[in-house]
Amino acid sequence: MLFDKFDAMSRAREELAEAGVSPFGAVAEEIHSATEGVVQGKPVILAGTNNYLGITFDPRCVDSAREAVARWGTGTTGSRLANGTFAEHVALERELADFFGVARAIVFTTGYAATQGTCATLAGPGDVILIDADCHASIYAGARLSGADIIRFKHNDAADLEKRLRRLGERTADTLIVTEGIFSMRGDIAPLAEIAELKRRYGGYLLVDEAHSLGVLGDNGRGASEAAGVEPDVDFLVGTFSKSLGATGGYCVSPHPVLDDIRFSIRAYIFTASPVPAVVASVRAALGILRSEPALRRRLWDNARRLHQGLADLGFEVGPEASPVVAVPMDDPRRALTHWQALLDAGIYVNLVVPPASPGDHSMLRCSVSAAHTEEQIERIIAAFAALPGD
Ligand SMILES: Cc1ncc(COP(=O)(O)O)c(C=O)c1O
Numbered sequence: 001m002l003f004d005k006f007d008a009m010s011r012a013r014e015e016l017a018e019a020g021v022s023p024f025g026a027v028a029e030e031i032h033s034a035t036e037g038v039v040q041g042k043p044v045i046l047a048g049t050n051n052y053l054g055i056t057f058d059p060r061c062v063d064s065a066r067e068a069v070a071r072w073g074t075g076t077t078g079s080r081l082a083n084g085t086f087a088e089h090v091a092l093e094r095e096l097a098d099f100f101g102v103a104r105a106i107v108f109t110t111g112y113a114a115t116q117g118t119c120a121t122l123a124g125p126g127d128v129i130l131i132d133a134d135c136h137a138s139i140y141a142g143a144r145l146s147g148a149d150i151i152r153f154k155h156n157d158a159a160d161l162e163k164r165l166r167r168l169g170e171r172t173a174d175t176l177i178v179t180e181g182i183f184s185m186r187g188d189i190a191p192l193a194e195i196a197e198l199k200r201r202y203g204g205y206l207l208v209d210e211a212h213s214l215g216v217l218g219d220n221g222r223g224a225s226e227a228a229g230v231e232p233d234v235d236f237l238v239g240t241f242s243k244s245l246g247a248t249g250g251y252c253v254s255p256h257p258v259l260d261d262i263r264f265s266i267r268a269y270i271f272t273a274s275p276v277p278a279v280v281a282s283v284r285a286a287l288g289i290l291r292s293e294p295a296l297r298r299r300l301w302d303n304a305r306r307l308h309q310g311l312a313d314l315g316f317e318v319g320p321e322a323s324p325v326v327a328v329p330m331d332d333p334r335r336a337l338t339h340w341q342a343l344l345d346a347g348i349y350v351n352l353v354v355p356p357a358s359p360g361d362h363s364m365l366r367c368s369v370s371a372a373h374t375e376e377q378i379e380r381i382i383a384a385f386a387a388l389p390g391d
Contacts, residue, residue, distance in 0.1 A: 021341045023352040033057055034246075034372040039349050045377050047367045048351035052216050052324050053296045054372025055289055056246040061282040068281030076274045081264070084274030092280050095287055096251050100222060100237060104259040106252045108268065109275050111240025114250025115209050116142035117268025118238050119178060122207070123148035128175040130164060130204075132156065132190065134183050134359045139209060143178070155183075155359065158194035165202040175204035181213030181224025185359050185366065187325025189217070189224055196233035207236040215244030215290045216324055221297055241279075245286040249275045300324055300371040303378050307369055310382035326367040327353075328385070336363035339388050346384040 016022060022040075030038040034054035035046050055061055068088060078084035089107055096105035108114040119142030123129050127148040131139060134155040143150045154160040165172055177199060179190045192208065199206045210223035218226030221244075225234045235256060241249040252259070263269060289296070301322070308322035316328045330336035333354050340352040343365070351366040358364050367381065 016337070019337070021337055023337065023340050026344075026349070031056075034370055035374075035377055037349070040344060042344065042347060044344065044347050044349040045373075045380060046349050047369070047373075047381050048349055049370065050212070050243040050368050051246060051370045051372070052212075052244040052300055052368070053246070053286075053290065054300075054370040055286055055296075058246075058286070058289060060289060061246060061285045064285040065278040065282040069278040072277035074278075075276050078273060079270060080274045081270050086274070086277050086280075088277045088280040088284070089274060092284050092287075095284060096253055099220075099287060099291065100253045101231070102253050102255045103257070104254055106259065106263050106266075106269065107275060107280070108250040108252070109272050110248055111211055111238075111242055111250035112138040112141075113268035113272065114238045114240065114252050115139050115211075116145070117266040118207065118236060118252045118262075119143050119176070120145035120268070121262060121266045122146070122205070122236065123174075123176045126174065128168060128171055130161065130175055130177045132179040132183075134185060135178060135180060136184055136209060136211070137357075139178055139180075148176070156188060156191055158191050158198060161195060162198050162202075165198060165204070168202075172203040176207055177204055178207045178209070181208055181210040182216060182323060182325060184212050184325065185353060185357075185364070186319060186327045187212075187323035188319060188321065189213070189227075189323070192224055192228035192230050196228070196230035199233060205235040206233060207238065208234050210237055210239040212243060212325060214239045216297065216300065219294075221290050221294070241283045241286070244290065245283050247279045247283045247286065249279060249283060296371040300369060303369045303371065303373045303375075306375065306378045307367060307381060310378070311385055314382070314386050316385065324369045326369065328365040328367070329362045330364060331362070333363040336365060340365060342388055343384050346387060348381050348384040 026039055028037050028039055034051050034056050037046055076084040093105040093107050115138040119139055123146040125147040129143045129148045130151050132155055133152045151164055153164050182189050208225050213223040215221045217224045225231045236254045238252045241247045304324045305322040307326050308318055311318045318326055343350055353366050354363045355361055
């Protein structure tokens with residue numbers, strides 16, 4: 001039967017419902033600010049939002065969106081290739097190209113479309129995509145769609161990447177190496193200096209998904225590639241507007257003039273409606289804030305270090321380095337579930353991540369920190385973790 005494959009999901013959901021927890025699709029009944037809302041009827045501190053700069057309620061973004069909806073209407077009702085290219089889209093592409101210091105940028109309707117569409121289009125049958133094992137589902141989806149040979153290298157392991165590049169021989173000329181900046185799940189950072197050096201030595205092309213590092217890393221907030229000093233080595237930078245820029249949408253920028261032709265070959269760009277102008281206007285305002293207010297980045301990192309240290313002091317295995325994504329691994333998925341609920345009962349909303357979405361076999365409680373969190377809120381998050389029942 002067509003539906004048999006959903007039996008396991010159905011059973012898992014029933015078990016969760018019987019246990020009285022509903023972690024997937026938890027509804028935010030109210031959102032009061034970047035860091036506060038109401039979930040399951042309880043006022044909570046939002047500690048799992050990817051709202052890194054905390055600007056979702058910034059009046060400059062809200063007012064830009066409001067003015068744009070009045071000026072352009074609620075939607076474009078068409079794809080960029082048909083009737084869906086408005087002056088707002090073109091202006092944002094110009095501003096992104098200027099920000100990243102390249103000639104070309106493409107704006108997509110979602111970050112997923114940006115990564116999936118770019119990977120699916122850049123490589124094709126006969127080519128190779130070398131992917132960090134922990135890369136996001138959208139990258140895997142694009143790689144599969146491309147028809148290229150997919151080879152995974154061990155997460156953040158440049159030596160393993162080198163082994164695979166060496167084995168490829170002349171095929172490296174047709175190879176796309178794909179990694180992320182800050183990784184979405186564990187919050188660790190790709191060794192981009194080493195990866196860029198390998199690309200220079202062996203050939204191929206490098207694509208970096210900066211979804212979680214835009215606005216977070218680099219002196220100018222351009223991401224992990226800027227922080228590692230390898231921007232000239234990166235052939236394609238992709239990312240999303242749904243995290244530090246507080247909206248939705250995605251981008252791809254590149255120094256290669258061929259990006260103009262690639263744009264018209266990406267099905268996830270051609271065959272979908274373009275981003276809503278109000279969203280684009282708020283992203284433009286958010287990009288302006290990202291560029292002009294480095295203090296937000298400093299506050300984000302102060303909060304990230306505070307939470308990381310607090311959880312490490314409690315004995316949680318939070319990884320060696322502070323990061324705005326603070327993942328607490330849990331060996332037992334049931335324990336992850338009860339802890340997730342206990343945190344929520346204590347007024348702290350974090351993300352519950354279970355396989356296959358999590359890397360390896362781990363479940364995890366994934367926190368993400370915002371520049372908008374106050375010290376007191378970070379301390380309350382740490383206190384809620386401290387109060388979790390032991391074994
Ligand atoms: C690394 C990475 N790439 C791409 C995406 C997709 O972005 P969006 O959710 O904005 O479509 C995400 C979102 O979670 C992500 O974490």
